[in-house]
Amino acid sequence: MGERTPEIVRDEDVRRAYAADVSGLVMVPDGVARPTSAGEVAALLAEAAAAGTAVTAAGGQTSTTASSITDRGILLSLRAMHRVIDIDPVARTARVEPGVFVGDLKRACAEHDLLFAPDPTSEDECTVGGAVACNASGARSLRYGATRPHVRSLRVALADGSIVDVKRSSVEKNTVGFQLAHDPVDWFIGSEGTLGIVVEAELSLLPLPALVMGLSIPFASEAEALAFVMAARESRALHPRCLEFFDVLALAITRAAEDMSSWALGAAAFVYVEEVPARGTEPALDAWLALAEAHGAITDDVRVYDGETALRDARRMRHAVPAHMNERGAARRPFGGRKVSTDWAVPYAQLARAIARARDLAERAGIDQAVIYGHAGNGHPHQNFIAGDADDLAKIDRVVEATLREVIALGGTVAAEHGIGKIKRKWLSMQMSPLQVGMMRAVKQQLDPRGILAPGNVL
Numbered sequence: 001m002g003e004r005t006p007e008i009v010r011d012e013d014v015r016r017a018y019a020a021d022v023s024g025l026v027m028v029p030d031g032v033a034r035p036t037s038a039g040e041v042a043a044l045l046a047e048a049a050a051a052g053t054a055v056t057a058a059g060g061q062t063s064t065t066a067s068s069i070t071d072r073g074i075l076l077s078l079r080a081m082h083r084v085i086d087i088d089p090v091a092r093t094a095r096v097e098p099g100v101f102v103g104d105l106k107r108a109c110a111e112h113d114l115l116f117a118p119d120p121t122s123e124d125e126c127t128v129g130g131a132v133a134c135n136a137s138g139a140r141s142l143r144y145g146a147t148r149p150h151v152r153s154l155r156v157a158l159a160d161g162s163i164v165d166v167k168r169s170s171v172e173k174n175t176v177g178f179q180l181a182h183d184p185v186d187w188f189i190g191s192e193g194t195l196g197i198v199v200e201a202e203l204s205l206l207p208l209p210a211l212v213m214g215l216s217i218p219f220a221s222e223a224e225a226l227a228f229v230m231a232a233r234e235s236r237a238l239h240p241r242c243l244e245f246f247d248v249l250a251l252a253i254t255r256a257a258e259d260m261s262s263w264a265l266g267a268a269a270f271v272y273v274e275e276v277p278a279r280g281t282e283p284a285l286d287a288w289l290a291l292a293e294a295h296g297a298i299t300d301d302v303r304v305y306d307g308e309t310a311l312r313d314a315r316r317m318r319h320a321v322p323a324h325m326n327e328r329g330a331a332r333r334p335f336g337g338r339k340v341s342t343d344w345a346v347p348y349a350q351l352a353r354a355i356a357r358a359r360d361l362a363e364r365a366g367i368d369q370a371v372i373y374g375h376a377g378n379g380h381p382h383q384n385f386i387a388g389d390a391d392d393l394a395k396i397d398r399v400v401e402a403t404l405r406e407v408i409a410l411g412g413t414v415a416a417e418h419g420i421g422k423i424k425r426k427w428l429s430m431q432m433s434p435l436q437v438g439m440m441r442a443v444k445q446q447l448d449p450r451g452i453l454a455p456g457n458v459l
Contacts, residue, residue, distance in 0.1 A: 003039030024338025046161025059127030065421025098129025135190035214305030218264035243377030257320035336390035348379035
């Protein structure tokens with residue numbers, strides 16, 4: 001006898017509680033289901049498939065692209081599936097349900113001197129299922145990569161209600177069939193809930209670093225800060241796991257949030273770095289300071305973060321920027337505005353040129369400059385605009401589209417870590433050819449022939 005289908009709640013207050021994510025959009029679902037097991041997810045999908053009812057999965061609803069909200073069918077909240085099933089210190093693996101918050105998983109792993117490497121900034125609000133569905137990354141992806149390489153196997157509920165287990169192969173060579181079919185795990189990572197719903201994940205873990213040193217380094221000019229990032233990325237003497245850039249507007253936000261009103265008053269930008277030295281060696285503080293000084297840093301105001309408590313303070317400082325911008329954007333919703341965020345990326349050597357072009361486009365359009373911050377070491381900044389009303393929103397949208405065309409011309413991508421969702425779907429064809437989009441549609445048709453999973457996301 002199969003598991004029961006979870007209750008579909010149609011109370012308006014409940015539906016509205018799941019109607020918003022970080023995108024700034026509000027979409028009220030027809031109903032909300034909150035399963036507590038994989039069997040319940042499968043049972044709901046089987047009924048939905050028979051009825052042709054749309055189902056959109058959601059975790060912590062921290063999506064910036066509206067991929068975790070819907071106004072069609074059922075919003076399937078996976079927050080109640082939040083067990084860390086097992087951590088194996090010998091195999092260095094963790095098995096978890098999709099509703100586990102990434103931050104909680106990291107803390108559980110740390111008790112075994114292990115690290116789950118992906119580190120989305122919102123790790124205490126985003127779930128593992130969401131991280132897998134969007135291939136989340138974060139500041140430390142410079143060293144560790146995004147979520148994809150850290151996923152060993154998945155249990156997935158398909159659109160027809162069946163459950164499949166997919167696992168990475170351990171062979172080093174394989175010539176069977178098309179390469180795109182070799183690793184079904186990769187079909188679901190980054191698919192934004194459109195091909196199946198992750199109900200369990202087995203994740204690879206790393207040894208917890210013995211030492212980590214953080215530095216906040218202010219610069220008198222933005223150009224010097226970006227040149228420093230490039231030099232640090234290419235240095236053989238340094239071992240950064242993140243290289244984060246903050247422009248003058250982001251600097252002002254962090255000053256206010258952390259009560260550092262007198263810090264680096266002459267700075268136009270700052271760079272936050274974390275170094276993980278080889279085991280048995282000390283962090284290369286002198287080498288970092290020398291490189292910073294050679295690039296015009298205000299070395300008297302460099303801040304050093306040593307130890308877990310200090311590193312948490314630094315992380316809070318970084319998170320202050322998107323948190324502040326989210327609050328400002330939410331305040332403009334009643335007026336037809338919101339926060340508009342980008343996550344484009346270019347080859348890191350092109351970053352300064354791309355930012356300069358983005359700023360020029362905003363200036364020529366007569367809109368306020370975006371707050372620019374983020375993963376400069378990967379050539380991946382975030383632009384956060386605030387649209388005061390619907391007219392502002394339309395102007396900003398045109399500037400973002402023009403910026404993305406420049407980004408593509410520089411060999412970049414329209415979405416580096418937040419996915420496409422609903423907001424960026426209109427720009428998919430800017431980067432992908434009809435052949436590529438057709439291949440994606442063919443996979444979607446095979447796995448979800450009635451198109452019930454996450455309608456409006458990606459395709």
